[in-house]
Amino acid sequence: MSAVEGGVGTASIRADAHGKVTGLARYPGDGVPLDALHAFTVFSNQPHARMLSLDVSAAEAAEGVVLVLTAADVPVNEYGLTKMDQPVLVGLGGTDRSAVPADVSRWEADHIAVVVAETPAQARNAASLIRVDWEQLPLVSTIEEARADSVLLHPEDGTNVYYELRIVKGDVDAGWDSADVVVEGTYELPHQEHAYLQVEAASAWIDPEGRVTVETSGQWTHEDREQIAHALDLPEDRVRVIYAAMGGAFGGKEDMSLQIVMALAAQKLRTMGISRRVHCRWSREESIVGHHKRHRATIHAKLGATKDGKITAVEADVWLDAGAYNYTSNKVLGNAHLSVAGAYEVPNARINSRAVYTSSVPGGAFRGFGGPQGAFAAETQMNKLAATLNMDPVELRRINMLRDGSEGITQTIMPAGVTLPQVIDACARKANTALPIATFASIASLPEPEGEVKRGRGFAAGFKNVGFSFGFPERCEAEIHLHGAADDDHPSEVEVFHSGAEVGQGTHQAIRQMAAEATGVPLDQVRGTFSDTAFTGDSGSASASRMTWMAGNSILGAAEEAEKAWREGQRPAIGKFRFTPPPTERLDPETGRGTPNFAYGYMAQAIDLSVDTGTGIIRVDRVVSTHDVGRAVNPQLVKGQVEGAVVQAHGYTLSEDLKVRDGRIANPRLSTYLIPGIGDVPEVVDSVILELADPLGPWGARGMAEMPYITYAPAVIAALHDATGVWFDQFPLTPSRVLAGLKSV
Amino acid sequence: MTTYSTTLSVNGIPYSLAFDASRNLLSVIRNEVGLTGTKEGCDDCECGACMVLLDGHPVNSCSYLAAQATGKEITTVEGLSSGDELHPIQRQLLDAGGVQCGFCTPGMIMSTDALLRRTPEPTDEDIRIGLSGNLCRCTGYAKIMEAVKATAVELSGS
Numbered sequence: 001m002s003a004v005e006g007g008v009g010t011a012s013i014r015a016d017a018h019g020k021v022t023g024l025a026r027y028p029g030d031g032v033p034l035d036a037l038h039a040f041t042v043f044s045n046q047p048h049a050r051m052l053s054l055d056v057s058a059a060e061a062a063e064g065v066v067l068v069l070t071a072a073d074v075p076v077n078e079y080g081l082t083k084m085d086q087p088v089l090v091g092l093g094g095t096d097r098s099a100v101p102a103d104v105s106r107w108e109a110d111h112i113a114v115v116v117a118e119t120p121a122q123a124r125n126a127a128s129l130i131r132v133d134w135e136q137l138p139l140v141s142t143i144e145e146a147r148a149d150s151v152l153l154h155p156e157d158g159t160n161v162y163y164e165l166r167i168v169k170g171d172v173d174a175g176w177d178s179a180d181v182v183v184e185g186t187y188e189l190p191h192q193e194h195a196y197l198q199v200e201a202a203s204a205w206i207d208p209e210g211r212v213t214v215e216t217s218g219q220w221t222h223e224d225r226e227q228i229a230h231a232l233d234l235p236e237d238r239v240r241v242i243y244a245a246m247g248g249a250f251g252g253k254e255d256m257s258l259q260i261v262m263a264l265a266a267q268k269l270r271t272m273g274i275s276r277r278v279h280c281r282w283s284r285e286e287s288i289v290g291h292h293k294r295h296r297a298t299i300h301a302k303l304g305a306t307k308d309g310k311i312t313a314v315e316a317d318v319w320l321d322a323g324a325y326n327y328t329s330n331k332v333l334g335n336a337h338l339s340v341a342g343a344y345e346v347p348n349a350r351i352n353s354r355a356v357y358t359s360s361v362p363g364g365a366f367r368g369f370g371g372p373q374g375a376f377a378a379e380t381q382m383n384k385l386a387a388t389l390n391m392d393p394v395e396l397r398r399i400n401m402l403r404d405g406s407e408g409i410t411q412t413i414m415p416a417g418v419t420l421p422q423v424i425d426a427c428a429r430k431a432n433t434a435l436p437i438a439t440f441a442s443i444a445s446l447p448e449p450e451g452e453v454k455r456g457r458g459f460a461a462g463f464k465n466v467g468f469s470f471g472f473p474e475r476c477e478a479e480i481h482l483h484g485a486a487d488d489d490h491p492s493e494v495e496v497f498h499s500g501a502e503v504g505q506g507t508h509q510a511i512r513q514m515a516a517e518a519t520g521v522p523l524d525q526v527r528g529t530f531s532d533t534a535f536t537g538d539s540g541s542a543s544a545s546r547m548t549w550m551a552g553n554s555i556l557g558a559a560e561e562a563e564k565a566w567r568e569g570q571r572p573a574i575g576k577f578r579f580t581p582p583p584t585e586r587l588d589p590e591t592g593r594g595t596p597n598f599a600y601g602y603m604a605q606a607i608d609l610s611v612d613t614g615t616g617i618i619r620v621d622r623v624v625s626t627h628d629v630g631r632a633v634n635p636q637l638v639k640g641q642v643e644g645a646v647v648q649a650h651g652y653t654l655s656e657d658l659k660v661r662d663g664r665i666a667n668p669r670l671s672t673y674l675i676p677g678i679g680d681v682p683e684v685v686d687s688v689i690l691e692l693a694d695p696l697g698p699w700g701a702r703g704m705a706e707m708p709y710i711t712y713a714p715a716v717i718a719a720l721h722d723a724t725g726v727w728f729d730q731f732p733l734t735p736s737r738v739l740a741g742l743k744s745v
Numbered sequence: 746m747t748t749y750s751t752t753l754s755v756n757g758i759p760y761s762l763a764f765d766a767s768r769n770l771l772s773v774i775r776n777e778v779g780l781t782g783t784k785e786g787c788d789d790c791e792c793g794a795c796m797v798l799l800d801g802h803p804v805n806s807c808s809y810l811a812a813q814a815t816g817k818e819i820t821t822v823e824g825l826s827s828g829d830e831l832h833p834i835q836r837q838l839l840d841a842g843g844v845q846c847g848f849c850t851p852g853m854i855m856s857t858d859a860l861l862r863r864t865p866e867p868t869d870e871d872i873r874i875g876l877s878g879n880l881c882r883c884t885g886y887a888k889i890m891e892a893v894k895a896t897a898v899e900l901s902g903s
Contacts (some may be wrong), residue, residue: 013839020847021835021854023782023822030781125868195882197786197794197848247784247848250881284787502847557776636842640884644845647885670791670880679873685887 006523007516008653008699011636014509015528016245016502019578021718025245026217029281036203037066039265039280040123042113042130043290044105047324048153050132051103051112054091058129059115062120067268068130069114074264075233077102081106081223081255081364083245083326085154088231088260089113097233099156104137106153107324107362108664109290114261116269116278138360139663143319153324153357158666160357162322163330165337167351167592169411175313175348179304187301188730189373190397191658192651194366195675198247200291202258202283204266211534212239212263212270217246219254219501220541222249222534227256228263234395236286239263243531249255249503250648251365252291254543255327257282262615288668293658294363295332296321299340299377303384305443309391309399311347316340316377320363320370327364329355334470334587338596339374339710341409342382343420343463344400349409351592359663364542367648371464371710379460379714384727392457393718394428397604401461411593417702419628419692420602424461427626429604430581430688431457451614455621456723460711465597466694466703467546471586474546474598475578476500477537478554480562482573491566491573494521496558497529499539500551505705506637507547513633514698518559537578545703546714548633552698554579581696603627603707607715611723616738618654619718620682624704627687630694632703642687642708649712651676654733749816755780766812770804771795774821782822782851786880793879796852797821798824803859805878818886822851825858834858834896841892845883853879857893865901867893 002009019025049235056068071077071091078084078098087094087102090110094102105112113130117123139150146160153160165237176182202216218224221241229236241259258280264426282290297320304351318336322329337353383398386393391632402408404418436604450685468474478498482491496515502508508530516523529535540550562575585594606624611617627643655674659666667673693700713731721727726741749766752759755778762777774797775781786794786806795807798820825832831839834857844850853876860867860875867875872893881889 011842011843014844017844017847018831020850021822021831021838022826022846023780023851025847026781027784027848029785030775032776051809195880197792197846197880197882198784199786227850246846247786248846250882284789284791384861504848506845640842640888643885643887644883645885648882669789670787671789672829675880675882676886677880678876678890681886685885 002517004516004520004522006513008513008631008633010513011634012509012513012523014506015512027198027245029201032203032507033277033450036277036279037116037118038120038123038160039110039262039278040115040120041280042115042127042128043108044112045103046134047108048139049105050137051090051092051105052133052135053525054112055131056113059126062126062129064159065115065126066117067116067265068537069261069264069268071102073268074231076231079227079231079256080326081288082328082331086325086479088571104172105361114265116265125367127172127253129663137265141359141662143321143356143358144714146358149592152251153359161354162332162357163355165334165353165587165592166590167349167409168590168673169346169409170348170349171539172313172315172348176304178306179312180307181385181388182302182304183381183383183388185381185729187299187377187380189297189376189679191296191361191660192366192656192733193288193673194250194252195657195670196248196250199282199284199287200257203277203279205277206266206270206275207240211269213242214259214263214644215242215244216259216411217243217249218254218259218504219249221499221501221531221665222538223541224256224259225533228260231260232263232267233732243501246503250367251369251543254365254541255292257291284670285668288673289665292327292362294366295329295363295373297373299373301340301377301381303381305385307389309396311400313348314341314346316351320355320356321358323358323360323362324491325362327362329363332363332365332370335465336374337536338409339371339462340377342378343402343403343461345406346409360660361682366547367645368464368709371706372713375462375710376714379462379711380717383458383714383718387721393592394424397424397526398462410587410596411591412595415597415599416695419690420461420463422690423602423626423628424604426688426690427606427624428624430686431624435647447616449612451612453610453612454707454723455608455610456719456721458607458715458722460532460715460718462711463602464710466549466599466601467544467581467597468540469584474540475580476539476550476554477578478551478558479537479576480515480519480555480558482562483567484571487734488570491519491521494519494526495529496526496555497536498551499536501531501608502544502549505641506634507542507551509637510548510633511551511555514555517699518555522722545706548701549599549697549703550579551631552701557699592730599696599702601628601702601704601707603711605711605715607719609716609719609723610718611738613724616735616742618720618733618738620650622686623682623686624686624688625708627704627707628690628692628702629704630697631691631700632689635689638704639687641705643685645705645708646685646712647676647681649709650682653713653731654718655680655730657734749812751812753814753819755819755876756821764811768811768826769807770797770809770811770814771806774806780821780823784848793852793856794849796855796866796879798855798859801859803856814844822854823901833899837892837895841888841895843884843888843892849879849881853881853889857896860896861900864899868898
């Protein structure tokens with residue numbers, strides 16, 4: 001426990017919770033002025049078509065309409081977080097300052113216009129008056145079709161298979177020669193929708209300093225600002241991004257939604273002499289249709305081992321369905337690539353991973369960022385190997401797991417602090433106690449069983465990188481002000497300035513606690529100013545399980561600088577710091593050799609479930625979710641992340657079934673796309689939290705918010721096999737899929 | 746467009762309002778009365794973020810005509826606390842850590858209030874049924890469950 005009241009290790013109550021329980025917290029879309037104008041974003045509704053003509057004159061003339069924006073209004077008509085491959089507005093008559101052809105719609109949610117009107121209804125009504133002629137282009141519905149390259153979705157790339165990574169390690173042929181057993185599987189992984197409760201919304205205006213200002217929800221204020229500035233052709237300091245309270249993100253708000261078009265609307269209104277705010281809020285349907293998903297993927301994997309269980313070789317082919325645009329697919333692919341061989345010592349490997357464009361919803365960031373797909377194949381292969389060898393799955397991991405000093409799959413030594421052995425032991429120990437589990441029939445929210453109820457247990461373990469990978473210039477800035485009288489020995493009050501995005505996870509509370517700890521000032525005397533590019537420095541994104549790790553290190557640096565200023569007599573004493581972690585490397589294009597990450601978190605899960613073989617309904621009775629978090633800055637928030645991630649993964653594994661037909665999402669509602677409700681969740685989630693310091697983490701902390709998600713699906717699949725003897729290589733495990741699987745044997 | 750003039754009582758305060766007769770209660774509470782604690786998450790009775798009480802009964806305000814609320818007492822999340830004094834379910838949610846992004850929280854609170862008035866000593870199953878119309882994507886529900894149970898104990902004194 002900390003010596004500072006409310007410091008690191010305290011389960012303090014988050015400061016923003018009071019406003020959230022009383023209704024006073026202000027989210028984007030709350031407190032919109034009565035005189036605000038309302039925008040409607042017009043989707044193309046065309047998964048692949050070339051625009052021949054666009055007529056917005058009737059919309060412009062419609063009642064209440066102030067402005068209709070089209071492609072011709074966008075100074076630089078392109079954007080994209082890690083690859084600029086998408087027009088801001090699909091259309092005709094652009095400025096020719098973008099490399100991306102703007103006349104082709106590649107996605108049903110490409111925008112073709114933004115209508116600004118006095119009321120939301122008038123904007124929507126005017127949008128229906130827009131006339132477009134389209135020339136239909138052929139769809140590329142599947143990864144298989146995309147690979148054929150007979151239709152190119154981005155002809156400028158020359159192929160749909162636009163991004164590829166390789167690993168060639170050791171001698172794979174020799175690895176197969178020394179294998180006594182080989183397991184092989186092809187895994188089909190589904191899309192997943194983020195389904196944050198707060199849909200996309202934004203307000204934009206010109207602030208008193210003349211900056212184009214957007215208030216919205218996102219994950220990285222400064223990245224939003226950079227992309228807005230690029231598209232509007234403005235210097236970055238002429239753009240301001242503010243995050244209000246946010247109703248969830250999970251990676252789904254990492255890319256642009258309304259940011260650029262709303263900034264464009266405010267900028268255009270200024271030129272018209274109109275100083276009213278403009279506001280837009282998507283409907284749930286617009287949100288589900290209009291933002292990226294967890295990637296659909298096909299993974300073929302082959303694993304060889306000796307009869308004693310020692311891995312001799314791994315081969316894998318990973319295909320990620322990037323959909324219509326890259327979003328962060330190239331980076332997600334990297335992470336799937338690194339995790340598809342598992343957290344094990346693998347002497348010989350050949351791994352080829354590719355992202356392909358299709359006429360589907362874009363894939364992008366979502367909690368785990370490629371880790372869940374890679375780990376599903378890796379862990380299911382390990383569980384199949386254990387079954388083949390008739391070996392305890394935990395013991396099989398112990399034989400092969402990464403340890404301190406192990407060489408990773410990219411042929412370099414893992415960053416120090418590999419605690420997988422301790423994590424696996426702690427999970428196994430906890431899972432073997434506290435039996436028996438509640439009986440299936442006692443779960444009253446399920447129907448009475450119609451067939452034999454079978455029980456099973458599954459296990460999975462893994463790792464996830466912390467922070468941005470592959471040579472990205474990682475950084476995080478913090479600013480700390482120490483207040484007090486000139487002759488005070490110690491400051492009495494602290495202000496911390498930070499951009500870290502509070503998406504719901506509690507990062508602002510963690511930042512306050514770390515500021516208290518770093519300065520020795522009690523938590524109740526720490527005030528925060530957050531997520532406004534006019535006042536707070538670049539923090540990087542709230543993603544990649546990085547924010548606590550990066551923010552903590554930036555706060556330590558800023559506190560040290562402020563402390564120096566304090567000793568020199570400055571009041572308030574101001575410290576600014578830009579933290580940069582050890583550099584990472586791009587992988588060698590042929591061999592995949594390199595050091596892609598600077599830190600990892602380690603996890604293991606054991607799952608008990610019951611399945612009604614008459615209906616195919618699965619009940620997860622107990623989850624033991626084990627994590628080395630290095631140091632729990634706030635143990636209550638850490639457990640909240642574990643429980644939330646487990647249930648999100650539970651939906652991914654059991655019920656969330658996004659249907660994409662001919663390039664269109666067929667079930668864009670929460671009544672047809674089923675996320676878990678309170679009656680659908682695992683009966684018991686036991687969080688086992690280890691605190692084994694990361695050598696580079698602030699106070700030893702590791703990243704942890706994605707890790708409980710990653711191993712869940714393979715552990716459930718293993719438990720279902722344990723119960724029924726059937727391997728399922730596809731999910732979600734809807735009752736009909738389970739029944740069909742049970743009948744097929 | 747038919748303008749409807751009426752008085753709606755929200756959290757004990759009468760508001761004289763004129764709005765289009767087709768408007769739903771959620772939009773009138775948020776935009777005419779100006780109380781934005783009640784959230785819009787789906788527009789169609791799927792998520793429960795817009796839950797309010799009408800004479801103590803939980804209702805998805807997104808799918809209820811505002812005009813129909815005439816003569817009923819409307820309670821929103823802003824009506825539960827008095828001054829600095831939080832309602833027990835609000836305080837228990839803070840203590841249990843049942844609030845993350847907070848967007849589902851107002852609806853959860855209203856459903857819980859209705860549940861505990863109806864069933865002061867609920868079983869786990871009663872709670873699951875009482876909150877089955879409220880989706881949360883952050884917490885996994887465990888700490889919400891814990892907070893509801895603690896509130897029931899506190900309010901029923903058992």
